[in-house]
Amino acid sequence: MRIDDFLVAPAEAGILPKNSDEQYELSFWDSIKNSNYAGDYEAYLKQYPNGKFAALAKSRLDRIRAAGPSAAPSAPAAKPEPKAEAKPAPAPTPPPAARSAPPSAPSPSTPPAASNQPRSRAGGAISQGTVTMANEGKETPPPAATKPGEARGGESRDCPQCPVMVTIRPGSFTMGSSTSDPAERPPHHVVVNKPFAIGKFEVTIEQWNACADANVCPRIATNNADMKNAPVRDISWDDAQQYVGWLSKTTGKPYRLPTEAEWEYAARGGTSSAFWWGDKMSKGNANCKDCGDPWSDAAPANVGSFTANPFGLHDMNGSVWEWVADCWHSSYKGAPVDGRAWEEPACTSRVIRGGSWREGASYMVSSTRFKYSTSVRQSQNGFRVARDAN
Structure with missing residues (x-):
């Protein structure tokens, strides 16, 4: 049995308040857990030397170091998204063509008016400020x-x-x-x-x-x-x-x-x-x-x-x-x-x-x-x- 088997993913455990220390650690870990880059695990251990994923981070770090420079690093996974009752729905308009270099002078456009309020990451409606x-x-x-x-x-x-x-x-x-x-x-x-x-x-x-x-x-x-x-x-x-x-x-x-x-x-x-x-x-x-x-x-x-x-x-x-x-x-x-x-x-x-x-x-x-x-x-x-x- 692997050490991974004892760990509960944030999505399965339920999302903690976004500003709690435990949620920050879970978010950090979730953002690097699929990485093949040693620096990401070093960063986690520096931030959370006694964290709940420290043993797994050290194990993966040792594995990457043992593989040597031939192991190709990959980007980490994204930070977990807290569950919400609903999320902003994609609009049907097609994306513009990508540009190969930064444009020198973009033309600002007026943001479209929206008929529905989206839901926040916590499940509530986004506030409309002034x-x-x-x-x-x-x-x-x-x-x-x-x-x-x-x-x-x-x-x-x-x-x-x-x-x-x-x-x-x-x-x-x-x-x-x-x-x-x-x-x-x-x-x-x-x-x-x-x-x-x-x-x-x-x-x-x-x-x-x-x-x-x-x-x-x-x-x-x-x-x-x-x-x-x-x-x-x-x-x-x-x-x-x-x-x-x-x-x-x-x-x-x-x-x-x-x-x-x-x-x-x-x-x-x-x-x-x-x-x-x-x-x-x-x-x-x-x-x-x-x-x-x-x-x-x-x-x-x-x-x-x-x-x-x-x-x-x-x-x-x-x-x-x-x-x-x-x-x-x-x-x-x-x-x-x-x-x-x-x-x-x-x-x-x-x-x-x-x-x-x-x-x-x-x-x-x-x-x-x-x-x-x-x-x-x-x-x-x-x-x-x-x-x-x-």
């Missing part, structure tokens, strides 16, 4: 929300190897969800009172390797250098800090990770719906297993392969999970309402946002959030950069 721009002076309920693209400024690039940045103007929105995971509550009004710039795309392998070539960032073996336009992944929060530090020194400008509030404001793109494109899953808008072609469970598509949101930002939903600056808190109770990062002394657990290409539709909603330890590398985690606007 979004306004700072210059409007008052909050307006949906559907008369901010016009798509209204808060978007121009694009810039500070060096040839730097990410393309999109300037986002100040504004306000309702952050979180009232009926989804407890970690997304309470929904609260946030005023982003300063303009900021954020990456049009996630940081790519080519951009990351420029930092590695400068002997500042670690070279990550799982990122194939030939896949220049793929999002870099297997990146820890600490790794991302090395990159933004190098980018700041290279350009003379203060690059950083976006705050969690900035990230959600940018991801929503001036909308208040469950997804930036509306309240129902519509294929062709994100890189996930329910989102249409191009899709492969082995690796994410190149950045920019899917439609940009109304702010001109690609892959805010799906592709890879994205690190943000904030320390993890299990709810938004007491969260800042001015767009700044929510910090704590000696914080060791940080927030990731947006889901990945291996998750389904329920993880694509704009309010989705999760956490990892700052030093853990996981093969679905990447990031995009931000800085204060000039």
Whole structure:
């Protein structure tokens, strides 16, 4: 009898509250349990040295190491999706054709109106927040929300190897969800009172390797250098800090990770719906297993392969999970309402946002959030950069 026979899958055991420590461990394990990459099991053991799957992780790690370099690594399985009474139903519209390279100037499109509220990952209806721009002076309920693209400024690039940045103007929105995971509550009004710039795309392998070539960032073996336009992944929060530090020194400008509030404001793109494109899953808008072609469970598509949101930002939903600056808190109770990062002394657990290409539709909603330890590398985690606007 194998050790696997004594383990109960999360789906069979029943889903625990999303923000419980045991659920985080189960989610982590489920995301790597089919991996043939040693680094994923090393990451689990670093995060949970005495975890319930530690013995199995060590056994699989020993097996992979014994097989030597000839054993081809494979991408891990997706994080488990909590059971829900219903999920957003795919729309019948066909996905657009994939592009081989990131587009230079996407044309924002108005998100479609939806007639039905989707169900959240916890089984409840997605909350319908409100979004306004700072210059409007008052909050307006949906559907008369901010016009798509209204808060978007121009694009810039500070060096040839730097990410393309999109300037986002100040504004306000309702952050979180009232009926989804407890970690997304309470929904609260946030005023982003300063303009900021954020990456049009996630940081790519080519951009990351420029930092590695400068002997500042670690070279990550799982990122194939030939896949220049793929999002870099297997990146820890600490790794991302090395990159933004190098980018700041290279350009003379203060690059950083976006705050969690900035990230959600940018991801929503001036909308208040469950997804930036509306309240129902519509294929062709994100890189996930329910989102249409191009899709492969082995690796994410190149950045920019899917439609940009109304702010001109690609892959805010799906592709890879994205690190943000904030320390993890299990709810938004007491969260800042001015767009700044929510910090704590000696914080060791940080927030990731947006889901990945291996998750389904329920993880694509704009309010989705999760956490990892700052030093853990996981093969679905990447990031995009931000800085204060000039």
